[in-house]
Amino acid sequence: MASDHDQTGEADGINRLSASKWASLPIGRWLLMTVVIGWFALLILVPTIALARQAFAGGLAPLGRAMASEEFRQAFGMTLGITLVAVVVNTIFGVCFALVLVRQRFWGKTLADGLVDLPFAISPVVTGLMLVVLYGPDGWIGRHLETGGFRVVYALPGMILATLFVTLPFVVRGVVPVLQEFGVDQVEAAYILGAGRWVTFWRVTLPSIRWGLAYSMLLLIARSLGEFGAVMVVSGNLLGHTQTATLYVHDGIEGFRPEGAYAASLILAAVSFFMLIGMETFRKRLKASKQS
């Protein structure tokens, strides 16, 4: 890999080449394609292959041993449990809030709309710290919970809160544009025909937003499975305790137990690959349903 300076220099050349495309210089076009695809391969594909190679380097036996360990299964169980909670809570919130944003008018709506995006902008470490400040033993809320014998920070509830925070915007952002496009004509028709709110939601609104919803839920799941920084701060990173899959990877590398880290990473990468295929499918469905 060349130095950063060289990369920018190289990249400058590409724009010049891309511009000369109209002059139909096949060599320029060919060069631009090579650089772009080469960059993609070098940045994205080669590291992925390096992981797979390393994970299988010792054959299947060490991988199997790592996966069979109690710690490994607990970490993945923890991640799946937290993800399930995040999906349920933030999907319900996301759909409800999207409905509120699109179909209601109220003071401060623009502000509320902007606040939803905040978790995308905040560093995971800062997220974790904010939760420690609020729910820690001397925090505004934590103080009262601790006297009641309920621990949030350095325990599972804190990790769930952290995941809820980082995944909060996905469903809102995914559903709002679809709802706007859908409009209210069919909903009002349903009301006129005597359908209640509940029936209208299940029979009219939900089917119309289903692909946008499915797509954003996948993004939410991917983010939740992979969340690391916020959960690490909140969990207190106690070895052997309160571990998620990503914390397990980190501890494996730091603690010189790399086989476990490789195995867990391989599974996480494979899962994200399949989620990507799912996202692509849902996005196509969404596009098709918009055109029809």
Add this chain to the structure above:
Amino acid sequence: MASVETTRSGGDTGLPDLVLRGMTLGYLGWMVVLPIIALGFQSLVAGPQAFLDAVLDPQAVHALKLTVVTALVMVVINVVMGTATAWVLVRYEFPGKKVMNALIDLPFAVPTVVTGLMLVLLYGPSSVLGTILGTYGFSVIYSQPGIVLALLFVSYPFVIRSVQPVLLELDRAEEEAAATMGASGWLTFWRVTLPTLAPAIFTGAALSFGRALGEFGSVILVAGNQPMKTKTTPLYVFGEIESGNKQGAMAVSLVLLALSLGVLISLNLYQRRWSLEDGK
């Protein structure tokens, strides 16, 4: 993100609507607003002097500088490569294009800590590539180029995904007109195509910059833990939390938070102005 337009015609807000609004706004306030207020209050409660001392700590200053510089280097590379990649994906046909287009989003789906591990395995001191680079006295992992590399990976899709749709909608007639009137390919690109793409490129750049400011998982594995050398702001905050210096962690967090919110708000204002000018 642009403001949401109300589609319901009348103001027929019933009780269920009010309940729904109250509950969702309550959740938003409790989950997002309250933690931010708590952080802001607790980091300033010890007085402005304590806050300034914590932020002006040489290690904190270095971490903030390193974060901004590595993020800027990444943004420059990303803007050029992202625009070029969007261009190739929209205008050219080649075998495997669909697969590549689907895999662009891989960095959004892969956990950051796995990204960090991948890079360590590929460029680390014990890898083939790392050994070759090492003999030329060039190290990637546990040094600053590694940080830029990690940031490039995690923010790879941003510019591509903002430019791609605009390029798809772009009216080729203008470019062709410019070319017919004798403008060279380079001139056409600078004067016709690039100005149209500029808002989308800026959006992608701002999104990737914001993401880079806070990036933690991939950087922690790649950067090692060397104060005044490879400790970016999130790593510094994490280190201060671990060593029990909560005041320092909170003060620097507040600065980082202000930076990321600044990026988000400027982007929002910019997009609003841009969509107004477009008459959308």
